[in-house]
Amino acid sequence: MSNINISLPESMKAFIEEQVAQGGYGSVSEYLQELIVQDQKRKMQEHIEELLIAGLKSGEAIEVNDEWWQQKRTHLINHLHQHKCVSLDHSS
Structure with missing residues (x-):
């Protein structure tokens, strides 16, 4: 696994730490990984919706x-x- 260092304002750091504590995450890394997975899923869903709309517009039903x-x-x-x-x- 690779490491990434990020800089955050103190308010964001506090928010993340609160989410980790309240959300049952084992670490900040686990929380951030979950956010990234959710974003990947959202983008895939958007892509699927774009393909479906293109299909609907592609010709006569x-x-x-x-x-x-x-x-x-x-x-x-x-x-x-x-x-x-x-x-x-x-x-x-």
């Missing part, structure tokens, strides 16, 4: 029902079979 899923399965199975046949032809 289609109805996804049992028939659509069956067509998708059939297409993928056919694609896999074609890929295997091509791979087998090239291996000889």
Whole structure:
């Protein structure tokens, strides 16, 4: 594990120490690691939401029902079979 030294105003240091004591953290490092993990999760969630919005805006909506899923399965199975046949032809 690596170390990072940071400078904080006394008021922030006191706040962190209070959070450690009240939050059941074993150390300041544990508290700060938890904050970083939460920030990473928040940023990942924002990224996922951006991708979902982009997907919603990407084109005309289609109805996804049992028939659509069956067509998708059939297409993928056919694609896999074609890929295997091509791979087998090239291996000889």
